Amino acid sequence: MSAVPVANLKVCRLMEPDFGYLSLSSSFSISKAVRFRHRGCSWGLRTNHDDQARLLMPIKVVEDKGIACADDRKDTIGSTNITWHECPVDKLARQELLQQKGCVIWITGLSGSGRSTLACALSRGLHSRGKLTYILNGDNVRHGLNSDLSFTAKDREENNRRIGEMVKLFADAGIICIASLISPYRKDRTTCRALLPKGAFIEVFMDVPLQICEARDPKGLYKLARAGKIKGFTGIDDPYEPPLDCEIVLQQKGRDCSSPHELAEKVILYLEERGYLEA
Ligand SMILES: Nc1ncnc2c1ncn2[C@@H]1O[C@H](COP(=O)(O)OS(=O)(=O)O)[C@@H](OP(=O)(O)O)[C@H]1O
Numbered sequence: 001m002s003a004v005p006v007a008n009l010k011v012c013r014l015m016e017p018d019f020g021y022l023s024l025s026s027s028f029s030i031s032k033a034v035r036f037r038h039r040g041c042s043w044g045l046r047t048n049h050d051d052q053a054r055l056l057m058p059i060k061v062v063e064d065k066g067i068a069c070a071d072d073r074k075d076t077i078g079s080t081n082i083t084w085h086e087c088p089v090d091k092l093a094r095q096e097l098l099q100q101k102g103c104v105i106w107i108t109g110l111s112g113s114g115r116s117t118l119a120c121a122l123s124r125g126l127h128s129r130g131k132l133t134y135i136l137n138g139d140n141v142r143h144g145l146n147s148d149l150s151f152t153a154k155d156r157e158e159n160n161r162r163i164g165e166m167v168k169l170f171a172d173a174g175i176i177c178i179a180s181l182i183s184p185y186r187k188d189r190t191t192c193r194a195l196l197p198k199g200a201f202i203e204v205f206m207d208v209p210l211q212i213c214e215a216r217d218p219k220g221l222y223k224l225a226r227a228g229k230i231k232g233f234t235g236i237d238d239p240y241e242p243p244l245d246c247e248i249v250l251q252q253k254g255r256d257c258s259s260p261h262e263l264a265e266k267v268i269l270y271l272e273e274r275g276y277l278e279a
């Protein structure tokens with residue numbers, strides 16, 4: 001049985017929380033597909049988390065003979081004949097140098113829920129403990145790399161995907177990367193989570209009611225959205241899907257309104273308890 005060369009395959013990552021499956025010509029052996037590696041990742045049937053067999057990574061492999069494949073840029077790997085390069089100075093070496101473990105703190109929540117403020121307080125708190133952090137703020141990244149993206153569901157997905165790839169690199173660098181973006185769709189957050197090693201994606205939900213966010217309205221965007229001057233504003237006429245099972249929930253309801261410093265300390269305690277603040 002002859003195997004199809006990797007260069008002749010298209011690999012698509014499916015967005016549905018579906019079981020992975022392979023669509024191959026009859027001459028292709030599945031064992032070859034499961035061993036297939038690309039860009040340092042195993043592509044093929046594998047578990048979503050390294051040591052858990054509960055969910056198969058949603059993937060599809062098809063022979064590249066014009067067979068229909070998800071047609072937009074996010075799903076298709078365009079590069080072929082490329083090789084992944086390793087370096088002996090690896091993640092462990094970098095973590096040893098920094099005396100911390102690379103990870104991602106992914107802060108999700110409505111506009112005005114305090115994501116950016118928390119990100120900043122966290123960065124300050126960790127910095128003062130000698131820990132290296134870097135903030136990726138959705139608003140900021142949209143000024144540069146993601147300036148071509150709008151706020152349609154598809155563009156938000158692409159915005160999240162690109163930031164997911166970036167945080168993965170930062171975590172691999174050994175940095176505690178703080179991502180602060182609305183990231184309104186569960187499936188997009190799940191996709192980013194799947195890029196990181198188990199435990200290294202720490203989802204923090206800013207559980208703040210819309211009324212509080214709207215009353216804060218520091219940029220006047222809710223007012224514009226209510227007036228119909230911004231269309232598709234999250235929480236007004238666009239959806240926000242709260243996490244169902246995230247690592248940390250920070251509630252600000254009624255009297256339960258902690259300061260940004262107090263909220264940041266909760267997250268830092270979480271990192272401390274799980275060994276992220278040591279190599
Ligand atoms: N339609 C619409 N909906 C939501 N937000 C909007 C919109 N238009 C502009 N903005 C501004 O964009 C900031 C959110 O960008 P994100 O990259 O975090 O959003 S997303 O994750 O792609 O949904 C958001 O920043 P924050 O207010 O800090 O949340 C807004 O300033």
Ligand SMILES: Nc1ncnc2c1ncn2[C@@H]1O[C@H](COP(=O)(O)OP(=O)(O)O)[C@@H](O)[C@H]1O
Binds near residue numbers: 115118260
């Ligand atoms: N823990 C908090 N308690 C009270 N006000 C807060 C808190 N965190 C943030 N704020 C205020 O809420 C507003 C929105 O915060 P911001 O961090 O810009 O939200 P987001 O990044 O989610 O849009 C700001 O005016 C900020 O000062």
